[in-house]
Amino acid sequence: MPDTIPAPALPVGHYGYDQVDRAFLADRVEQFRDQVARRIAGTLSEDEFKPLRLMNGLYLQLHAYMLRIAVPYGVLDSRQLRELAHIARTYDRDYGHFTTRQNLQFNWIKLEDTPDILARLADVDMHAIQTSGNCIRNVTCDQFAGAAQDELVDPRVHAEILRQWSTLHPEFTFLPRKFKIAISGSPNDRVAARFHDIGLVAKPAPDGGTQFDVFVGGGMGRTPIVGVHLRDDLPEEDLLAYLEAMVRVYNEYGRRDNIYKARIKILVQALGTEGYRQKVDAEFAAMNRARYRLPPETVAAIRARFGTPDLHAPDDAAAQLDRARRADPAFDRWVRTNTNPHRAPGYISAVISLKPAGGIPGDATSAQMDLIADLADRYAFGEIRVTHMQNLVLGHVRQDELYAVWQALRGADLAAANIGLIGDIIACPGLDYCSLANARSIPIAQKLSARFASPELQETIGPIEIKISGCINACGHHHAGHIGILGVDKKGEEYFQLTLGGSPGSDASVGQILGPALPEDATVDAIARLVDAYLVHRTGGERFLDTYRRLGAALFKDAVYATA
Amino acid sequence: MPLLENGRLVPDIWTILDEEAPFPATGPVIVPLSRLEEGLARAPGEKLGVAIPQDAEIDTLRTVLPRLSLVAVTFPIFRDGRAFSQARALREHLHFTGEIRATGKPLPDQYEFLLRCGVSTVDLPPGSDPEVWARAHTRFRTAYQPSVLGERAEGVTLRRVL
Numbered sequence: 001m002p003d004t005i006p007a008p009a010l011p012v013g014h015y016g017y018d019q020v021d022r023a024f025l026a027d028r029v030e031q032f033r034d035q036v037a038r039r040i041a042g043t044l045s046e047d048e049f050k051p052l053r054l055m056n057g058l059y060l061q062l063h064a065y066m067l068r069i070a071v072p073y074g075v076l077d078s079r080q081l082r083e084l085a086h087i088a089r090t091y092d093r094d095y096g097h098f099t100t101r102q103n104l105q106f107n108w109i110k111l112e113d114t115p116d117i118l119a120r121l122a123d124v125d126m127h128a129i130q131t132s133g134n135c136i137r138n139v140t141c142d143q144f145a146g147a148a149q150d151e152l153v154d155p156r157v158h159a160e161i162l163r164q165w166s167t168l169h170p171e172f173t174f175l176p177r178k179f180k181i182a183i184s185g186s187p188n189d190r191v192a193a194r195f196h197d198i199g200l201v202a203k204p205a206p207d208g209g210t211q212f213d214v215f216v217g218g219g220m221g222r223t224p225i226v227g228v229h230l231r232d233d234l235p236e237e238d239l240l241a242y243l244e245a246m247v248r249v250y251n252e253y254g255r256r257d258n259i260y261k262a263r264i265k266i267l268v269q270a271l272g273t274e275g276y277r278q279k280v281d282a283e284f285a286a287m288n289r290a291r292y293r294l295p296p297e298t299v300a301a302i303r304a305r306f307g308t309p310d311l312h313a314p315d316d317a318a319a320q321l322d323r324a325r326r327a328d329p330a331f332d333r334w335v336r337t338n339t340n341p342h343r344a345p346g347y348i349s350a351v352i353s354l355k356p357a358g359g360i361p362g363d364a365t366s367a368q369m370d371l372i373a374d375l376a377d378r379y380a381f382g383e384i385r386v387t388h389m390q391n392l393v394l395g396h397v398r399q400d401e402l403y404a405v406w407q408a409l410r411g412a413d414l415a416a417a418n419i420g421l422i423g424d425i426i427a428c429p430g431l432d433y434c435s436l437a438n439a440r441s442i443p444i445a446q447k448l449s450a451r452f453a454s455p456e457l458q459e460t461i462g463p464i465e466i467k468i469s470g471c472i473n474a475c476g477h478h479h480a481g482h483i484g485i486l487g488v489d490k491k492g493e494e495y496f497q498l499t500l501g502g503s504p505g506s507d508a509s510v511g512q513i514l515g516p517a518l519p520e521d522a523t524v525d526a527i528a529r530l531v532d533a534y535l536v537h538r539t540g541g542e543r544f545l546d547t548y549r550r551l552g553a554a555l556f557k558d559a560v561y562a563t564a
Numbered sequence: 565m566p567l568l569e570n571g572r573l574v575p576d577i578w579t580i581l582d583e584e585a586p587f588p589a590t591g592p593v594i595v596p597l598s599r600l601e602e603g604l605a606r607a608p609g610e611k612l613g614v615a616i617p618q619d620a621e622i623d624t625l626r627t628v629l630p631r632l633s634l635v636a637v638t639f640p641i642f643r644d645g646r647a648f649s650q651a652r653a654l655r656e657h658l659h660f661t662g663e664i665r666a667t668g669k670p671l672p673d674q675y676e677f678l679l680r681c682g683v684s685t686v687d688l689p690p691g692s693d694p695e696v697w698a699r700a701h702t703r704f705r706t707a708y709q710p711s712v713l714g715e716r717a718e719g720v721t722l723r724r725v726l
Binding site: 023134299 | 644652676678682707709719
């Protein structure tokens with residue numbers, strides 16, 4: 001067995017707090033303790049307390065309080081994951097749920113426990129700040145950042161800058177509606193940049209620095225819209241100034257009379273891309289640019305607080321991986337489906353599927369969290385990433401050690417070979433937890449993943465994204481699913497409406513409704529027929545999405561409704 | 565209503581006029597935006613303030629601002645954060661140096677945000693506990709972004725020392 005990698009002084013992959021950051025978090029915890037005490041004493045009404053608890057990630061759901069903990073740009077260290085496991089065991093029902101915003105939710109929390117939980121989180125430099133409320137939410141990022149072969153710029157330093165800048169922002173904490181930013185540094189969009197309020201893609205600037213593509217006004221919900229491209233040349237030093245201008249225009253002109261029309265996408269549509277751009281440019285021209293300038297020294301100072309992995313693989317690492325793959329077909333399949341090429345020779349990124357056949361997408365038990373934390377310490381510099389697909393990633397694994405990682409995962413029901421395949425389903429919490437939902441998303445996801453459990457079958461079907469939302473608010477991203485499933489209520493019965501052709505990536509598109517909604521017990525069979533129709537009609541290595549785009553909806557409509 | 569400045573209660577010298585109330589013979593008055601012309605017609609020596617609604621365009625005050633000693637912004641509900649941007653625009657775009665007063669229903673938990681956007685006084689909503697507001701004023705020692713107060717940056721970081 002390999003030696004354990006010694007923990008570096010700074011956490012690999014995310015910003016390392018210093019005493020000032022820790023003092024800030026401690027102040028924040030005390031502030032919330034005070035607010036909870038005022039609520040319990042009755043001097044704060046529920047109406048007044050609600051936005052304050054939401055700003056600390058505390059929701060009141062169908063059965064209990066839910067606490068949503070921020071995982072900035074989706075990167076955790078092993079110490080943090082162990083603390084989450086501890087909280088799951090001590091204050092919840094022994095599991096946590098990883099979300100599409102790369103966060104973690106606990107679903108069974110007591111109000112009076114939350115100040116203590118937040119204090120425990122603060123001990124490991126974590127918090128729940130702005131995981132809810134009409135403010136700038138947790139900034140999401142490419143799960144392979146800093147590791148992917150196709151990446152041009154590691155976006156995590158800028159994600160951290162945005163995290164800091166947006167934290168208790170004095171002007172932008174009471175926006176018309178929530179505000180979500182995603183950032184990538186790869187031309188292959190893995191963050192759904194075009195489905196965010198603001199999507200940023202970092203790339204090298206002609207002068208050798210960094211600049212950004214800026215997308216604005218994308219989103220899902222009741223009005224799914226692919227974001228518009230605002231500019232392709234935002235210099236790094238203007239990043240914060242320009243975002244200030246973008247968000248300020250939204251704060252001033254975004255609608256506040258109807259929460260379903262309050263997101264920035266509605267404003268951008270109302271003003272038109274040019275109209276919005278003009279207002280932003282006017283604001284940008286008028287503002288104190290020196291004050292909001294992001295100087296390279298600041299970027300460097302924040303970058304210096306990131307630990308970096310010391311990547312040294314043995315010369316025969318790739319050869320050892322090849323040998324292990326040839327010797328074990330199940331491992332070979334998992335490597336094909338669950339890994340991503342690494343920029344460094346001898347390394348690879350491994351995706352830990354939180355989508356076992358018949359399981360609840362994104363759930364992990366405390367024992368699984370502890371095991372993954374141990375694996376991260378031993379094989380991946382103590383770093384764990386959360387993906388917006390609700391899986392986990394070990395970013396930097398030596399190829400000669402991957403087989404050992406897989407064996408350990410397999411022993412904990414964490415080695416489903418289904419990343420990007422039909423079992424890799426996104427589902428919102430649905431009516432099992434959420435007071436907004438019309439239908440239960442989780443059982444559909446469980447039945448689908450059980451139906452398509454066979455790894456051979458999944459690999460035969462190939463890349464396909466199924467996304468399930470329990471209501472029109474679209475937390476399960478159904479609009480961006482190759483196959484989207486939306487729960488609707490028909491006279492008290494749960495029905496499911498199918499949409500086809502959505503995509504979250506560089507070829508972003510909104511799925512189109514296929515036809516009338518189906519009863520719960522017919523939905524899984526209908527999707528099986530739809531998949532069969534695809535297998536009959538696809539040509540070459542065509543993905544489901546490509547076949548749909550080539551042939552249109554008619555044949556899938558026939559397949560779904562012919563015998564329904 | 566009690567007026568808060570720098571976390572302490574201070575006397576309020578201003579008379580607030582509604583849409584109809586007659587102007588007092590002398591003394592500082594705050595007029596609604598709709599009566600700004602009437603206010604400007606008073607003797608130049610009299611201090612004048614204007615109360616603007618949350619959807620007012622700040623730029624429309626540009627030409628009259630030199631005559632104004634006070635601008636009152638409002639939070640009809642605490643969730644309506646437009647007045648934060650108005651206060652900031654007054655300070656940052658129009659370089660207004662007079663008093664910016666927050667009215668309506670802000671929460672004590674928003675006090676630091678108000679100050680950092682350029683608000684100088686808060687007309688405390690009925691039932692407010694000034695102690696809670698005072699605590700909110702001293703709660704944090706650090707912020708993570710520049711503000712109109714121009715707080716000192718901590719080295720080259722984004723952090724500001726409050």
